[in-house]
Amino acid sequence: MEKRMILALVLSFFVLMAWSFLFGPKQGQGPSKKEETIEKRKITTPEPVGIATPSPSPAIPSEIAQKGDRIIPKIEEKEIMVETPLYMAIFSNIGATIKSFKLKKYHLTTDPDSPLVELVSMENSVEDFFQINFDHQSNMNHEKIIYEVNEESFRLDPGSPPRDLTFSAITSGGVSINQTFRIYPDKYPIDLLISLSNNSDKRVEGNLKAHLKNLPPEKKKSYYAFSGMALLLDDELKEIKPKKMEEDKYLSGRIGWMAYESGHFMTAIIPDDQSKGSFQGRLLPSGLLEGNYIAPPISLESHGQTLSSYTLYMGPRDLSFLKQLGKKLDLAINFGWTDIIAKPLLYTLRFFNQYVKNYGISIILLTILIKILFWPLTHKSYKSMKEMQKLQPLMAKLREKYKDDKQQMNKELMALYKTYKVNPMGGCLPMIIQIPVFFALFRILGNSIELRHAPFLWWINDLSAPDRLFNFTFQIPFMSPPYGIPVLTLMMGASMFIQQKMTPTPGDPTQAKMMMFLPVIFTVMFINFPSGLVLYWLINNILSIGQQYRIKRAA
Numbered sequence: 001m002e003k004r005m006i007l008a009l010v011l012s013f014f015v016l017m018a019w020s021f022l023f024g025p026k027q028g029q030g031p032s033k034k035e036e037t038i039e040k041r042k043i044t045t046p047e048p049v050g051i052a053t054p055s056p057s058p059a060i061p062s063e064i065a066q067k068g069d070r071i072i073p074k075i076e077e078k079e080i081m082v083e084t085p086l087y088m089a090i091f092s093n094i095g096a097t098i099k100s101f102k103l104k105k106y107h108l109t110t111d112p113d114s115p116l117v118e119l120v121s122m123e124n125s126v127e128d129f130f131q132i133n134f135d136h137q138s139n140m141n142h143e144k145i146i147y148e149v150n151e152e153s154f155r156l157d158p159g160s161p162p163r164d165l166t167f168s169a170i171t172s173g174g175v176s177i178n179q180t181f182r183i184y185p186d187k188y189p190i191d192l193l194i195s196l197s198n199n200s201d202k203r204v205e206g207n208l209k210a211h212l213k214n215l216p217p218e219k220k221k222s223y224y225a226f227s228g229m230a231l232l233l234d235d236e237l238k239e240i241k242p243k244k245m246e247e248d249k250y251l252s253g254r255i256g257w258m259a260y261e262s263g264h265f266m267t268a269i270i271p272d273d274q275s276k277g278s279f280q281g282r283l284l285p286s287g288l289l290e291g292n293y294i295a296p297p298i299s300l301e302s303h304g305q306t307l308s309s310y311t312l313y314m315g316p317r318d319l320s321f322l323k324q325l326g327k328k329l330d331l332a333i334n335f336g337w338t339d340i341i342a343k344p345l346l347y348t349l350r351f352f353n354q355y356v357k358n359y360g361i362s363i364i365l366l367t368i369l370i371k372i373l374f375w376p377l378t379h380k381s382y383k384s385m386k387e388m389q390k391l392q393p394l395m396a397k398l399r400e401k402y403k404d405d406k407q408q409m410n411k412e413l414m415a416l417y418k419t420y421k422v423n424p425m426g427g428c429l430p431m432i433i434q435i436p437v438f439f440a441l442f443r444i445l446g447n448s449i450e451l452r453h454a455p456f457l458w459w460i461n462d463l464s465a466p467d468r469l470f471n472f473t474f475q476i477p478f479m480s481p482p483y484g485i486p487v488l489t490l491m492m493g494a495s496m497f498i499q500q501k502m503t504p505t506p507g508d509p510t511q512a513k514m515m516m517f518l519p520v521i522f523t524v525m526f527i528n529f530p531s532g533l534v535l536y537w538l539i540n541n542i543l544s545i546g547q548q549y550r551i552k553r554a555a
Helices: 002-023 032-039 319-325 336-356 357-371 375-390 392-401 406-418 427-446 489-502 508-527 531-554
Strands: 064-067 069-074 078-083 087-092 097-107 116-118 130-136 162-171 174-181 190-198 202-216 228-234 235-240 249-262 265-271 275-283 289-294 298-300 305-317 469-472 483-485
Touching: 002 064, 032 116, 064 116, 097 130, 097 265, 097 305, 130 174, 130 190, 130 235, 130 265, 190 298, 202 249, 202 265, 228 275, 228 289, 235 249, 249 289, 275 489, 336 357, 357 375, 357 531, 375 531, 392 406, 392 483, 427 531, 489 531
Parallel strands: none
Antiparallel strands: 064 069, 078 087, 087 097, 097 116, 130 202, 162 174, 174 190, 190 305, 202 289, 202 298, 228 235, 228 249, 249 265, 249 275, 265 305, 275 289, 469 483
């Protein structure tokens, strides 16, 4: 039984190692080609078709251009620069959309001079990143609307009152649309109030339709951090990976929010009226992912008016920020089957970091806390291993006596364990109880914005990335770039070797050989894991060595 358990553990970690090499991220590379393109892209003005605007409209000059049999007005796009202590945004009056949204507190790499994180990843596409339209009978061609806007550009300083950015237009069907974005200086959420007025003599029926479009995120960008479209449907999280959007997705029900997630960041549209709506997701021919939220039907009588309110969140996937929003957006942070363990661990890490201001030290404190909680169990396990060592001579005699009768040998061994009150599985328990915590930390380190680019000491400047001392130009087997000396990983392997030397040797030679290779297997496996995870395992090994030494001296 003990042999099967050890074999199962080793095979499990082999599977994890294979997953890491095949699907893990390629760390240490500079900004991607996509990100560089975003930094350098030129803004392309789409050609409006069949538009109607209020008169007079300062956005439309009097000159016109001839194209085929149509006369199309030349439209000068108006860009509105908005800056707060948290972000810099560029709004456009064509479609009341957002053309750029850069987060001032987050960079692409650990280099403070690297470009800011840009949430609008459209390259040179003429598509709109974000837009809310009123789809009705006279606007079935989805014409782009040119809005008048009440601001040129503005900046909000800390402590400033919120400021409204209002876009106004009249559609070709005679519906007045006012979209007011309320910008706050000290938080990421933006309030959006949409007012519809029917200026025609006929009743108008339609739906407000919100869409998000973005380039699919790069593959292997981070461990376990979800990327793609997500929504809260009937209080249940739905995550749709880009590959699954190659075929159109249709979902309906009570939609709490719709979001585009890219690793540690997200853009979400949250309707205040969470009545039954529908979601459409697809991969466009242009290569962009598109998610559409279609609100419940609206019926506007002649000269009638209606108001709809939304919240637009563009920022980090920070659990505290999302909880403060109070819109169930924190459900977007999902740690899978480890969620029940991972979130308490994350809250504990955040608690420690409030005082030590270093997530590496916080991981060490968390490891000590976990070790204290499991101390009685591991203490009992190590004592069981010690007792097993005393039985080795008797077990060797039984194996020799019943070497030709495996079934009888197992019966005699179990009777021996029962007589001396020894649990043959006791020696495996210390490793087994660490596995859920290990996987939970694995998800936290890859999924949590708190650990992104979080420094520890000296060369370890990102606890969510593998540790590398120096940079080599040549490749190293089993190592993903950047290439360098994995000092922390080698220390972890050495601590496992010392711990193994202090552990009673199994009586079975096959088990002994298998255990001898474990430090090498773990060192190779951990070489591409986040340095924060390696730090946890290293500190845990050191504490286990101390515990075993104490038990050995007391024996």
